[in-house]
Amino acid sequence: MKINTGPIPQAILFSLIALAVFGAAFLGFQYYFPHPGANFGNETRYLLVRGGDNIEKIANNLYRMGAVSSESGFLFFSRLLKKDRLMKVGRYAIKPHSSLAYIIGIITRGESTPFDITVPEGYTISQIANCFESGVEIDMAGFREAVTDRKLIDSLGIQAPSLEGYLAPSTYNVYFCENPRRIVNRMAAHFFNSLPDSFEVKAKRLGLTFHQAVTLASLIEKEAMLDSERPIISAVYLNRLRRGMKLDCDPTVIYAMGGLDRPLLRGDLDYDSPYNTYLYAGLPPGPIANPGVKSLEAAVEPAPVGYLYFVARGNGSHVFSLTLDDHINAIQRIKRLNGQG
Incomplete structure (x- = not known):
């Protein structure tokens, strides 16, 4: 039997071409x-x-x-x-x-879309880490390593064991699973780029080192809720420092205890830590939070007042006093108004 090896009939050829075109069109459509x-x-x-x-x-x-x-x-x-x-x-x-x-x-x-992650004023390193971990699933161990990286800290001229206080609160574009070291570098750079004008010069005029001024700003950040009161709270702490009085700052105790999910108790004030300003005079060894620009400004531009005491009203504002007697009276008055007296 002779096998036909001649040209493919036109009908079959057209059918194969049509099938190929249809297949390509189908795949392209899909x-x-x-x-x-x-x-x-x-x-x-x-x-x-x-x-x-x-x-x-x-x-x-x-x-x-x-x-x-x-x-x-x-x-x-x-x-x-x-x-x-x-x-x-x-x-x-x-x-x-x-x-x-x-x-x-x-x-x-890899055209990934970043998250907008907001780090509020007053967050600690631990809170910032949790913020990023829950939002963008960064490597927590890598973050902790980055904020205590001696080489990075020294390169910034910071005399501290960590970058606590030097991670600027802001909203950051952060990529999913981004390298935590890149995030920390960006936050530290933003801190120094957003420092108030002549911050270090003004700190020196007050007798504070750069690190002490940032530490003071962190105390102000944790105490103040109203921007108008930040310079006054700054003045209270500076006045007490000049007189050799303990600062008696509640947030320093909370920080020393690793943070609390309950109200501070009187017995907590005896917690032994160099950060506890009820036990140790002067500023704590370093910042207790990461302050915003307004608290940094207040730290080096205190209000021209002689107050030595303040107590929270319970609505975000405070009563400021010149004497201990006035302070005790203010506490009793607030307790009565709040139905505690």
Whole structure:
């Protein structure tokens, strides 16, 4: 039997070409046109790709959030284009009607969208670490190592065992699982860039070192709720320092005890720590929190007043007194007003 090795009939050739064109068009349609699930909605949603997530896990997360109508399409094209091993850790913004080409592209290029993380004034290093850990899942051990890095601290000219007090409160753009050392460097740089004008010069005029002024600012930050009272509280502490009086600052005791989830008790004032200003005269060894700019300003620009005492009213403001008798009377008056007397 003779086998025909002549030209392929035109009908078959056209059919094969049509099939190839149809197949290419179909694949292009699947890849370049959006095919979201019914539950995605009309707002941008975010996909987290964690270290250790394999391609199946990523596909499942995309399917569950409604970014794709099926896992198989994402898996097929990722593997076909050899992108399945190129997926990068991050937080990815998936817009409504995003195609597989767009989704695979941003993940493999690492076009991660940062979080806006706000660090409030008065947070301690521990609170800041928790803020970042819960928000962007940074390496907690790496963060603690960075804030106690002797080389970094020395490079900033800080005479302290850690960067407590030198991490500027602000809102930061932080990437998912970002290197904590980069975050710490950025916060420390922002602290020095946002220092009030002539801060160190003004501190020296008051008889304070740079570190002491930052420490004083941290006490002001923890005591003051009203901006108008920050310079007055600063004056009280400076007046007491000049007279050799203990500062009797409650927040220093709370800091010494590692933070409290209950009210400070009278017995706590005997807690032995160099940070306890009820037991030890002078400023504590270092800041007890990370102060904002207004507290830093108040530390070196105290109000021209002679007050030596203050007590909280319970509404965010304080009563300031010149003498101990006036202070005791103010305490009793506030207790009566609050129904405690």
